[in-house]
Amino acid sequence: MLRKIYLSLVACFLTLQVYAQVLTSPDRNLTLTFELKENGEPTYQLTYKKKLVIKQSRLGLETKDAGSFAKGFTVANTEQASVDESWNPVWGEVKTIRNNYNELAVTLAQQEPKNRNMIIRFRLFNDGLGFRYEFPAQPNLSYFVVKEEKTQFAMTGDHTAFWIPGDYDTQEYDYTTSKLSEIRGLMNASITENVSQTSFSPTGVQTSLMMKSDDGLYINLHEAALINFPVLHLNLDDKNMVFESWLTPDARGDKGYVQAPATTPWRTVMVSDDARKILASKLTYNLNEPSKIKDTSWIKPTKYVGVWWEMITGKSSWAYTDEYPAVQLGVTNYTKAKPNGKHGATTANVKRHIDFAAKHGFDAVLVEGWNQGWEDWFGNSKDYVFDFVTPYPDFNVQEVRDYAKSKGVKMIMHHETSSSIRNYERHLDTAYQFMKDNGYDAVKSGYVGNILPRGENHYSQWIINHYQYAIEKAADYKIMVNAHEAVRPTGIARTYPNLISNESARGTEYQAFGGSKPNHVTVLPFTRLIGGPMDYTPGIFEMDLHNGSHVNSTLANQLALYLTMYSPLQMAADFPENYEKFPDAFQFIKDVAVDWDDSKYLEAEPGAYVTVARKAKKTGQWFLGSVGGNEARTSKIKFDFLESGKNYIATIYADAKDAHFKTNPQAYTIQKVVVNSKSNLSQFVAPGGGFAISFIEADKNQLKGLKRL
Ligand code: NOJ
Numbered sequence: 001m002l003r004k005i006y007l008s009l010v011a012c013f014l015t016l017q018v019y020a021q022v023l024t025s026p027d028r029n030l031t032l033t034f035e036l037k038e039n040g041e042p043t044y045q046l047t048y049k050k051k052l053v054i055k056q057s058r059l060g061l062e063t064k065d066a067g068s069f070a071k072g073f074t075v076a077n078t079e080q081a082s083v084d085e086s087w088n089p090v091w092g093e094v095k096t097i098r099n100n101y102n103e104l105a106v107t108l109a110q111q112e113p114k115n116r117n118m119i120i121r122f123r124l125f126n127d128g129l130g131f132r133y134e135f136p137a138q139p140n141l142s143y144f145v146v147k148e149e150k151t152q153f154a155m156t157g158d159h160t161a162f163w164i165p166g167d168y169d170t171q172e173y174d175y176t177t178s179k180l181s182e183i184r185g186l187m188n189a190s191i192t193e194n195v196s197q198t199s200f201s202p203t204g205v206q207t208s209l210m211m212k213s214d215d216g217l218y219i220n221l222h223e224a225a226l227i228n229f230p231v232l233h234l235n236l237d238d239k240n241m242v243f244e245s246w247l248t249p250d251a252r253g254d255k256g257y258v259q260a261p262a263t264t265p266w267r268t269v270m271v272s273d274d275a276r277k278i279l280a281s282k283l284t285y286n287l288n289e290p291s292k293i294k295d296t297s298w299i300k301p302t303k304y305v306g307v308w309w310e311m312i313t314g315k316s317s318w319a320y321t322d323e324y325p326a327v328q329l330g331v332t333n334y335t336k337a338k339p340n341g342k343h344g345a346t347t348a349n350v351k352r353h354i355d356f357a358a359k360h361g362f363d364a365v366l367v368e369g370w371n372q373g374w375e376d377w378f379g380n381s382k383d384y385v386f387d388f389v390t391p392y393p394d395f396n397v398q399e400v401r402d403y404a405k406s407k408g409v410k411m412i413m414h415h416e417t418s419s420s421i422r423n424y425e426r427h428l429d430t431a432y433q434f435m436k437d438n439g440y441d442a443v444k445s446g447y448v449g450n451i452l453p454r455g456e457n458h459y460s461q462w463i464i465n466h467y468q469y470a471i472e473k474a475a476d477y478k479i480m481v482n483a484h485e486a487v488r489p490t491g492i493a494r495t496y497p498n499l500i501s502n503e504s505a506r507g508t509e510y511q512a513f514g515g516s517k518p519n520h521v522t523v524l525p526f527t528r529l530i531g532g533p534m535d536y537t538p539g540i541f542e543m544d545l546h547n548g549s550h551v552n553s554t555l556a557n558q559l560a561l562y563l564t565m566y567s568p569l570q571m572a573a574d575f576p577e578n579y580e581k582f583p584d585a586f587q588f589i590k591d592v593a594v595d596w597d598d599s600k601y602l603e604a605e606p607g608a609y610v611t612v613a614r615k616a617k618k619t620g621q622w623f624l625g626s627v628g629g630n631e632a633r634t635s636k637i638k639f640d641f642l643e644s645g646k647n648y649i650a651t652i653y654a655d656a657k658d659a660h661f662k663t664n665p666q667a668y669t670i671q672k673v674v675v676n677s678k679s680n681l682s683q684f685v686a687p688g689g690g691f692a693i694s695f696i697e698a699d700k701n702q703l704k705g706l707k708r709l
């Protein structure tokens with residue numbers, strides 16, 4: 001009894017007073033201040049090297065049926081902890097990742113309407129902050145429905161932002177660079193057409209959001225470990241420069257069904273005065289759980305070619321026939337249909353790609369349009385659109401399986417779901433088993449069109465759970481997943497490393513749909529890639545496409561993308577015949593590795609350039625890639641990442657002086673020079689250009705006749 005009185009006195013005292021607690025990062029550059037205001041509202045504030053990054057901002061959630069988790073709190077307990085450990089990712093940019101943070105867990109209690117509590121857990125790393133809400137199991141709280149998350153990110157000024165429109169269904173937008181205050185005025189122009197899109201506010205933007213302050217701070221807002229919760233968007237209050245959380249609703253408008261014990265995803269703020277540190281940050285992965293897959297030996301970084309770009313550019317089709325405006329699986333008799341003569345996924349064409357892959361050392365071949373149903377695959381809210389096991393008459397599954405096996409090439413399956421979620425789940429076991437039976441270890445899945453069940457969105461909780469289900473089920477079958485149009489990644493691949501890549505942004509396909517901005521690839525590493533790798537599908541050598549569209553990139557820029565767009569799954573997307581036209585440049589794509597022991601970001605500025613050197617796993621060979629933006633530039637780099645005392649032959653694939661993404665994209669030079677760890681390079685980069693380098697350690701005899709840099 002006495003204890004109770006004492007506790008309520010303490011609680012009373014705390015409610016009347018502002019309660020504050022401070023946490024610093026291991027290197028002491030970042031300081032987080034948690035403060036509970038007089039009315040029991042939790043808030044936080046973040047500084048970096050004594051500069052304010054996030055002004056005092058509100059925390060919490062509002063529910064539909066369980067009151068507020070944003071006010072009326074007292075502090076029941078706080079705990080601090082420090083962690084400094086290392087782990088080795090199954091694949092990645094580096095061999096070992098350090099997970100080093102200081103933690104503050106604040107247990108907040110509410111007496112009214114019922115005695116219950118919520119924990120806010122902060123983790124402060126040297127490169128940023130992560131925090132989440134936790135709802136422990138407790139007598140007075142089991143289920144609740146989220147009305148809105150109330151987390152704020154109050155900016156200190158009118159920063160420059162690299163943003164795409166907030167949308168419940170797609171991230172396939174070009175980035176707009178503008179001041180925060182200009183977002184409203186630029187929103188309409190930024191919303192380009194997509195077959196499934198739902199924007200929600202004239203100042204709504206997506207995460208990962210990259211910003212730069214006038215005094216040179218790079219700030220990135222995103223989320224980590226998005227599991228069983230809707231996607232977090234941000235809505236800018238542009239009078240006060242405060243971002244408010246905006247969760248993706250479900251078909252009923254609800255923003256999350258929660259059952260305690262539960263945790264929300266982490267909300268992340270990365271910050272540095274050096275843009276390269278944002279790219280090198282492993283904060284998002286560190287906030288995810290370790291791998292839940294015990295035996296990961298079957299997860300293999302992969303370089304592949306495919307029957308794909310020919311459909312994207314309109315040269316061939318996914319569909320087998322043009323005779324039927326609509327088809328029904330099991331009813332439509334394809335053997336009676338007249339083939340349209342441009343079906344891409346024929347046994348013969350696939351074999352040609354297998355031959356090409358085998359000849360040039362690629363691991364795998366992707367084939368799209370192999371299965372029945374593509375004649376009317378999206379746009380009609382069609383439920384039973386594909387069964388994922390029935391091939392067209394001109395695609396012989398067994399013959400392809402045996403041929404690929406005989407050539408030592410893996411096949412990559414394609415599952416376009418056309419967003420018919422329940423249909424895919426109904427077929428998933430059969431489809432995965434069919435893959436295993438036919439030698440496929442990886443699947444590219446796709447979610448084009450509006451989600452079925454109708455009214456759900458690509459980023460609502462139920463659909464997030466579907467993507468997760470497909471990944472986990474694939475792991476049971478030892479299948480790697482590369483999901484397109486699914487939710488943008490949030491570091492889940494640490495826990496499920498069979499999520500080998502994702503699209504979930506505007507990929508190379510848009511170069512065939514009218515083109516992307518030339519500096520698009522200098523923004524993606526700061527935004528989309530923060531959460532995980534992207535199947536960007538680079539390697540286009542022929543920029544003027546069959547359908548009249550133009551690829552806004554130089555050939556040398558395309559080579560650099562294999563380094564700057566990190567992914568353990570990389571495609572050489574152009575046609576075999578286009579690679580055969582440029583065998584010397586193609587050599588780089590053949591040589592470049594896809595899995596790394598080390599990565600050094602040498603130059604970086606969002607929207608302008610990214611230069612990275614990477615050391616390959618197994619061989620230890622170094623490669624370097626640099627992409628530029630809209631303007632020409634000179635890249636100045638040091639090769640001090642190379643082992644000192646050794647000589648290397650550097651093969652430099654670069655833009656010719658007169659190269660230009662629009663008018664002269666194929667003008668490149670290749671030169672071989674001798675370099676060592678003391679060499680410096682000053683390299684021209686054309687507008688929309690770049691350069692790529694492969695380094696080979698050489699002994700004295702091999703250096704004869706070669707110029708030293
Ligand atoms: C969109 C994907 O991004 C693309 O790669 C794929 O070819 C089509 N959907 C068809 O599934």
Ligand code: CA
Nearest residue numbers: 484485503509
């Ligand atoms: Ca896509």
